Amino acid sequence: MMELIDYPKYNEKLFVQTLSNGLTVYLQPKPGFNKTTAVLGVNYGSIDSEFMLNGEKVIQPAGIAHFLEHKMFDKKDYDVFELFNKTGARSNAFTSFTKTNYLFSTAESVKANLDILLDFVQIPYFTQAKVEREKGIIDQEINMYQNDPDNQAYFKMIASLYPESVLANDIAGDIQTVAQITLEDVELAYRTFYRPENMSLFITGKLDPNEVMGWIEENQRQKSTQDPIRLQRLLTLPVASKETILHTEMDVSRPKITLGLRGRDPVLTGRAGLKYEIAISVMFDLFLSENSVEYDKLYHDEIIDDSFSWEFENERGFHFAVINGDTDKPLELVKRLKEIIAAIPAKIGDLQTEFQLQKNELFGNYIEMMDSEEAISGQFDGFIGEPVTIYDEVEILKSLTLADVLDVAKRFLSQATIQEVMIQNPNR
Template sequence: MHKKDYDYIKETVYTEQLDNGLTVILLPKQGLSKTYAIFSTNYGSIDRTFTPIGQDEMITVPDGVAHFLEHKLFEKKDYDVFADFSKQGASANAFTSFTKTAYLFSATNHVEKNVETLLDFVQDPYFSDQSVEKEKGIIGQEITMYDDQSDWQSFMGTLKALFHEFPVNIDIAGTVTSIDTITKEILYTCYNTFYHPENMTFFVTGNFEPEKMMVLIKQNQAKKSFEKMTEIKREYPKEALEVAHQHYTMHMPVSTPKCTIGIKESVTSLEKDAFVQRDIFQDMILTYFFSKGGPFYEELYDEHLIDASFFFETNLEKTFGYSIIGGNSQKPDEFIRRVKELLMSTRSKVLTDNEVEQMKRKKIGQLIRSLNSLESTANKFIHYHTVGVDYFSLIPTIQSVTTEDANRFLQDWIKQNVWLQA
């Protein structure tokens, strides 16, 4: 078990890759009463085309399989896993994103038992024709519910307009039509390919003894057998640099128009260091200009173009990236025009040493505050681990950023073809 101390945040992380390939990461916080565990696989909704383990040819599965599989793993032949967690005083959940699927629990007692329950149910799939058919109705209702949620439709509408072919433009849950073609055989194929321990990470943080916890996990895994892992071959469509649609409009019954500006972030040929730097700058620049008190936020607010619903977010993965700025506006056309003008103005903006230092301090402060949340720490650690980055190394990386680095990014960030309205 490898131990690494991060003196600048007073944290210690224990890591080990087990014989079956599973990566275990432990972050003890023994002053807390709660423990949070997350079991994540590097498999999300965009992984539609791949070569199944033991086969030679690529297949394409229906949209929504990763999310469908997440639902089905909780249901076993003669019991429901949620009931087991409830009896053991734990709150359990799961989520599917574009790039990963994760299963988790939080608890203040019976932690070791809950850890074993989490490991065991994820690694013991049971799918039947009858249960799969029943689940189609449940997930179909969930899809229909999201079809009526304007915020979600605005978000997905933006991604659909940003991306031509890349499957991030497809709803994570799929469609009612696509999930209707899912079978138990498809679920087992996806499970056997992507749920191998070598493609997964188990992260635990909270009140526990790391040595004792690692022994527990190793003993649990030693009782199970897995076929030898082969490289997972995934295929994604080639994606153009420009956006699919410069303008995209949806009609829904809302009291106030919702407007978003999407930025298609470049991930072309990004090596690890360049990836980390771009990830940092996307967030720092957006936060500096558009957070409350930021110069662009104040202009939009003073011109009565935004209200409390205003937001921005950014996401960078190994295969795609985007940033979104939006909210409700009584003057949608004017909002769109002004945000575009403000974004274009960054091309000639020259940041000062003081401004960059302010950005760095704010970003570091956000990271340090997030350490107060077990959930946030674990989820972000898993995210960065999946792309080969040590989450706790971000702070010294941010500290090393120079004004020249920031201005170089800013001058190349915005291009005329990277945005749209939805």
């Protein structure tokens, strides 16, 4: 029986059902839309390489979640992308720190594409030869990213924030760890994490909930049941001993500065965690967006340009902010950024007008995203204790006060640790 979550303010409905095998399905019909987007998510990412399985500790090579994502597309006698192409769908997949998502978007043959999606993820085909072949492909991908200064700055920063931990590894691992992956590793990772109860299916766009749920139930009845397991994820995150500046030499036209702030304050899950994330985002926008006084000063002092940006990650078990940009004055930029960050708690209470303007701008961005099934599916999260949609985010934003932002800012900044990465060209 499907449960209905109603969003009357937006004239939207979310249908939810957990099937007998544990797979949770979320269906959001969008009348008037011509396309349908489906995302099959696995609650499994790069940080899940260490875990307790049925009482025994397992340590797998870094990059195995990303490796497994690649392997899912390579079947015995066909390539999954070719199947999607034949049905007129665009397909993709990605692995993050905590999730692996498989998705398609189509304007036709929804049932056929849905069967392809569910079957290729839930019916694996692994061989020793294919595992060895994939290593060379991923090595090429890793080499490509190692030559990308922005990618290197990002992951070196995270490694500085979380030394000697799984977060210190690139999501794809490195050439040495990928070489260690065996067929047995892949099969064990799949059996452990690619289980219906550890997955969610979100579909939005042109769809009839009863019809689509019927298709999914029919597909899942054809899959064999799995024996229960006892799984405990292990995540140990030592604290960096002191603030450091990591200097790296690469072929860049201008120095790149990346400043990382590791949050050490506890963050709740579900909508409470989402409120925290939105509050932090508003805080950074008030001081580092193009509309802020601080940004304007940095720009007119020729310390930053339009490469300057920031982002905030709030994931299962950790959260951090990264600020980066190209600059001809790297030391000055670091100095000014630290001064801005240190002054936030004292200044933020005087920014009521700016706060309201920022809220209005974010609200407009959300309204725009509501017209895109890709954006709607990208904002959905079914792995944080309760389903969170773009409509939940808007309601949280609307009720957010400047006092809320100040409270979260103080909690985050009072305990955050800072690390720096500087990438320069040795020949310039």
